[in-house]
Amino acid sequence: xxxxxxxxxxxxxSQGEEVKQQPNSEQxxxxxYGILGISRLFGCSxxxxxxxxxxxxxxxxxxxxxxKIIVDAELALELAGRKTEDADNRRAMENYKSxxxxxxxxxxEFAAIWRSVHLKVTDTYDTPPEILWVNGSTIGTLGNxxxxxxxxxxxxxxxxxxxxxxxxxxxxxxxxxxxLPQEKRxxxxxxxxxxxxxxxxxxxxxxxCDIEQxxxxxxxxxxxxxxxxxxxxxxxxxxRRVKGIGLVIIDGIRxxxxxxxxxxxSAEIINLLMRWSSGYNLHIHTVLHLNKGDDNTRxxxxxxxxxxxxxxxxxxxxxxxxxxxxxxxxxxxxxxFSPFAFRINDDALPELVRDYTFDQPRKDRTLPLNELSxxxxxxxLEAAFGNxxxxxxxxxxxxxxxxxxSIGYERGRNKLVDLRKFLENKRMIIPDPRx
Numbered sequence: 494x495x496x497x498x499x500x501x502x503x504x505x506x507s508q509g510e511e512v513k514q515q516p517n518s519e520q521x522x523x524x525x526y527g528i529l530g531i532s533r534l535f536g537c538s539x540x541x542x543x544x545x546x547x548x549x550x551x552x553x554x555x556x557x558x559x560x561k562i563i564v565d566a567e568l569a570l571e572l573a574g575r576k577t578e579d580a581d582n583r584r585a586m587e588n589y590k591s592x593x594x595x596x597x598x599x600x601x602e603f604a605a606i607w608r609s610v611h612l613k614v615t616d617t618y619d620t621p622p623e624i625l626w627v628n629g630s631t632i633g634t635l636g637n638x639x640x641x642x643x644x645x646x647x648x649x650x651x652x653x654x655x656x657x658x659x660x661x662x663x664x665x666x667x668x669x670x671x672x673l674p675q676e677k678r679x680x681x682x683x684x685x686x687x688x689x690x691x692x693x694x695x696x697x698x699x700x701x702c703d704i705e706q707x708x709x710x711x712x713x714x715x716x717x718x719x720x721x722x723x724x725x726x727x728x729x730x731x732x733r734r735v736k737g738i739g740l741v742i743i744d745g746i747r748x749x750x751x752x753x754x755x756x757x758x759s760a761e762i763i764n765l766l767m768r769w770s771s772g773y774n775l776h777i778h779t780v781l782h783l784n785k786g787d788d789n790t791r792x793x794x795x796x797x798x799x800x801x802x803x804x805x806x807x808x809x810x811x812x813x814x815x816x817x818x819x820x821x822x823x824x825x826x827x828x829x830f831s832p833f834a835f836r837i838n839d840d841a842l843p844e845l846v847r848d849y850t851f852d853q854p855r856k857d858r859t860l861p862l863n864e865l866s867x868x869x870x871x872x873x874l875e876a877a878f879g880n881x882x883x884x885x886x887x888x889x890x891x892x893x894x895x896x897x898x899s900i901g902y903e904r905g906r907n908k909l910v911d912l913r914k915f916l917e918n919k920r921m922i923i924p925d926p927r928x
Contacts, residue, residue, distance in 0.1 A: 522567065523567060524563055524564060528562070531546060534566055534570070535570075550573055551564070551569040554569035554572055555569075574718075574719075574720045621634035621637065622634060624660070624677075625659075625669065625671050625778075626670040627830045628830045630828050630829065631827040632806070632822075632825065632830075633778065633803065635739065635774050635775060636771045636774055637770055637771075637803040638766045638801075638802055638803065640780065640798050641805075642790050642795075642805060642806070643782070645785075647810045648818040649744075651843045652808050652843065654842075656669050657711075657740075657742060659671040660739075660740050661680065666843075668820075668830075668845065671740075673739040673740060674739065676737060677737060677739025677740075679735065680710060680712070680739070680740045681731060681738050682744075683714055683728055683741065683743045684713070685744065685747075685749070686744065687715070687717060689715050714727070721748060724749055728749075729769070732773050739775050739776065741769070741778070742778050743778075744779070745779065745781055745782070746794065746798075747781060747791070756793055759792070762794060763794075763801050766779070790805070799823075802824065804825045804826065804827075805824040806820060806821070806823065807821050807823040808820055809821075812852060816837070817846055817849070818834065819832055819851065820832060820833055820835070865900075869900050869902075873897045873900045873902065874896055876896040876899040878892060889913065890910065894909055897912065
């Protein structure tokens with residue numbers, strides 16, 4: 494007997510009714526089983542599926558007999574406020590739509606579009622106003638969007654708080670400098686992940702950054718309980734109705750979509766960010782997690798962000814001190830800036846860590862010597878020799894080992910011997926005839 498048949502018999506038996514075979518004119522219900530079934534239904538991890546079950550939101554869709562859990566899939570999705578189609582069905586629909594030919598544009602429609610997209614040599618454009626900087630490098634302009642990314646608990650929200658505080662003051666916080674024009678002084682902060690309680694903690698943290706002096710320019714909305722479509726609708730309506738917004742924070746972008754690996758959904762979200770930012774002439778800064786196993790942004794939406802965002806900042810927990818977070822540019826259109834580090838002080842506010850020494854990333858063990866840049870060779874040789882005169886073959890090899898390790902190029906003795914020959918051939922070091 495299948496699970497559906499058992500559930501059908503159990504329900505009728507519990508009501509004292511005689512079970513009769515009825516013609517099924519409606520589409521049969523779909524069921525999933527156990528925590529694994531809930532996980533697959535919602536496209537989430539097993540711990541998250543367990544939390545969904547324990548939350549009570551889908552209790553009406555669950556029948557539990559002993560340790561057996563049977564879930565009415567469509568009802569569970571409806572109770573949780575999700576789309577009724579699963580990810581596979583959405584992808585199938587996307588593929589189907591891509592194969593359906595569209596009728597050609599009317600002449601008037603194409604003419605209007607052509608005028609809006611055709612770029613001429615004689616056209617002139619103003620430089621987009623710069624509003625956000627790090628150590629003099631531009632990370633944000635009006636009409637564009639940027640992003641912060643990092644793994645869980647890397648203090649991404651604290652970093653965002655510093656950006657917001659700098660924009661509210663039109664001054665510098667941590668290494669962030671900001672200037673919003675007078676007609677663009679309002680800031681919209683959208684949180685899609687946290688509860689009202691935790692969002693209020695973020696708000697109070699910003700209050701410690703003198704937000705109360707600029708409260709009329711700061712709007713904070715909490716969209717955790719809404720569906721992705723509803724979240725996008727609320728943000729769009731807010732931008733349409735509230736005038737004077739210059740900076741929008743969306744923490745996080747993943748919750749504006751159902752499937753982070755959907756190419757069509759990802760393209761739709763990125764296009765939406767571009768339309769909002771250019772249409773309302775503002776800057777959007779959003780947040781996306783990194784994969785747990787590597788330093789790549791999550792899903793297809795992460796790939797699109799990397800390709801289209803003006804700047805992508807990476808926030809990383811320090812390997813030297815768990816209370817310190819490091820900030821660097823993962824992608825940036827302007828010149829790169831030197832990374833910086835911050836910690837959370839006793840007032841629960843981010844503060845700069847001065848004289849912080851960053852770990853030098855190790856070079857790929859398979860990286861050929863000729864792929865090191867001239868600047869990297871100069872830096873390594875300066876660390877190896879400086880102004881010292883080093884004599885003796887073993888001492889020279891030891892110095893090269895120390896110098897190149899300082900730039901993350903750690904190698905064994907045989908590779909260091911090859912390195913010495915390489916440097917001599919390139920005339921980067923000149924041997925003494927007595928060697």
